[in-house]
Amino acid sequence: MSAVGEIAGLAGSAGSAGSAGLSPAAQAEAVTLAILDDLRAGRHRGVIVDSPPGAGKSTLVVRTAAVLAASGAPLMIVAQTNEQVDDLVERLSARLADELPAARIGRLGRTGYLPSARLAGLSNVVTASDVDSLGEPEVTISTAAKWAYVREGTWPWAIVDEAYQMRSDTLLAIAARFERALFVGDPGQLDPFSTVTGDRWHGLVWNPMQSAVAVLQRNNPDLPVHRLPVSWRLPRTAQDVVADAFYPFTGFRTGTGFGERGLVVPGPAESPVDDVLDVAATTGWGLLELPARHTMRTDAEAVAAVAQLTRRILERGTLATSGGERTRITPGRIAVGAAHRDQVVAIRAALGGLAATEGDADHPAAGSGSGAGAFGASGAGPGSAGWDGQVVVDTANRLQGREYEITVVLHPLSGRRDATAFHLEAGRLCVLASRHRQACLVVARAGIRELLDAHPTSDPVHLGEPVRFPDGWAANQAMLAHLATSRVQL
Template sequence: MPKQTAIDDSAAATRKITDALRRAEHRVVIAKAPPGAGKTTTMRRVTRTLLDDGLPVVPIVVQTNAQADDLATALAAEGIRTGRFVSEGGEPEARTRAASAPGLVVDRQLSGLQGCEAIVAPADKWVYCNNPRAAAAPPHYDLALIDEAYQMRGDNLFRVANLFDRALAVGDPGQLDPFTIADTRRFEGVPLGPLETAAGTLELSYPDAPVVELPVSWRLPASAVDLVRSAFYELDFTSATDHDERELHVDRLDIGSPADAAVTTMARTGWAYLELSAAFTTRTDSGMVTAVADAATALFARNAQTRCEQNQGGIPLVGGRVAVGAAHTDQVAALRREFQQRLAAGGPAQLADVVVDTANRLQGREFDVTVVWHPLAGRRDATAFHLEAGRLCVLLSRHRHGCIVVGREGVGDLLDAHPTESNVFLNLPADCPDGWEANHAVLTHLLRHRVAG
């Protein structure tokens, strides 16, 4: 069972949020959350409290259609009459979800959501309310909840700010910044620039805003919390479980291959660093593709099973509960081809369900075990993209039981040869964490769990 202190501390943090909103002394309240802090649960509880206090409707801003569907379904399951405000593209999936969720209403117009206690939509849909060609005048609400506020761009916040008098912004400050294909150099060093996160914009605009830190990660095992917290966060948080609460067990013997040794090490300690020999390679390094696929295959070949507070009797590890993460889409494509080839050759059937994707697309998701292609493996240089702390944080914080990182020798030398070169702007807060320092901290930890590849 989760630690009682974790349950109590989490409930206390939620009360701090609702108390700050009830006092209405500030236009903004910010809640900072570590990975797996139960943000959806927090949003549900805050919404219910606000409704019980007499707020007629709670508008909720999220960042993607998938997040909107998940949250709307969760709110409806709590008995909250929920409206899913949709665009044409998001409507089919939203209606499919609503079919099995009594109390969830889907409509492209706010007029069709009259009587709903909560209305959920991505930021881009709320922006539509300010369209001069919209059929109705923009709505206005006393208070809005903004979920994943560190994934939301500042320009989208500016475009919906007139709809709400006050806001609660909830998000994970350690994740990837909002993505754009635009040239961002013109905005560097500009306070409140359009590419600043919504949460960062609110912090700069309202420096006296109450900040509540969610104190528990319900996802990360005790073996991962210390690394993730020290390398990527200024928050103080703990794991909801003790070291002996979760276990990954493998039945079949370790036959001595590097992949088997990595699985054995990960099962014992929660981490493994499968390190191949040093080499400068192309981005879709065939040796890395093979090693990553070997590690994933070994999990199923050895009949891995997990035991935790949710399944105390233990259950087999299935493909859908394993993720393979990489930095680039071409690396993901190469890994997917390798998995298909192994399936065609009679490999473990579970490989068909393994989620293989980039850090950007794995963000916000949770798995039992992850296998990670180290972003700096085989590189001659360490660019800002590959040193970005948020990318590495996402890759290393998706798991509930264990993580295998696959890399090549020489990452430490590469970091020493390419110290951070990002500009420092005197009128803006310094980036925290620094990507170069975070990579060094992670490498130091991983080398304690090294397996020669």
């Protein structure tokens, strides 16, 4: 269906969004049409879309942008990082080239901005460091930080991507630039980040440390909220685990069933490291548990175990199965996640030439992009034949939004004496546990559940401030309860 036809025939389909008997693709399509119908109707100044990991947020943004561009109304798109902006520009460029060949996309950058190599050859993309130099493109895209410096002009429509990761003060800075907006994000991911403590603002309605969506809903309780129902990234083995730990009130389904994806690990197991890999091939999860011990943050034994496990995935010739096809796991299809940058540096050093450098890890080809529009219901994902690279090792903050075939995670609470708010952040664990298409392997020292019992949730409840649930304590307990069934002791 063309973009013009899409916006003209939405009302009849919107009511089917809650149909329980639909296939994953049909259910996701029904919700998308309901979202577009709400936008077209103009009953509200904003529409909110919640999404589980890998549900196709970027696909929704690109599709909605094409529909709005076809209607003739100029559109601004707000993303949180330059990598997200370039990814959206590239995907929207391909869609508009097919549906609206005359349409132009304006990529707004910082002073002295030069387009990245993947944008430089796109004929329907114009780049500049100020709005006036872009002309009048149908779609203008930039980061929230750059939009905050745009002081003139208004757009009838805006799309805010990763809205839960945007601070409310940033939304306030750009709110005058648009009339109506679509806010798309994942409520289970990391909260907005700041190096400034927010204690002084607790309970205030204008608390700048709250997410843009939280403040938006607080001041506009009548805004419609839609939920994308299908994760196209996660395998069926991850559905109940991730939903129970991080989305207990909404849940979601995966686009594939049991057995449609999996790992094949050739050769016999030679050590506990191999054993946990075999367990993950069967269950989609694995916990390699080291002896209980309090350690420094860059635990040398844990780092070595992470590196050894990652190497064995490659040395054994592990194969990913999807849609009836088998593809060998190459280094670029693996991600290693940790909580701290010093842990990341130590793991990169332990992996040697297998690990991507920090600059390489920033490259969008390193597992970025997700959703049904990118890979289809069972899709090959970013690791299809011909895609290689090096193992990406990074923090949860920087892995957010990416996807890989296999992830290896150093648990944030491994070896710790205490459970701080940082290490109990539910969004951090959610990111680490939801980047994979096939399996997630966790490395941790024994004793985390006892640590959690010794540090029960005790955060103060501030009047006038929403309480987030599940909190990190509950999310960790839920995850560890499941991982106990896939545990191999080292």
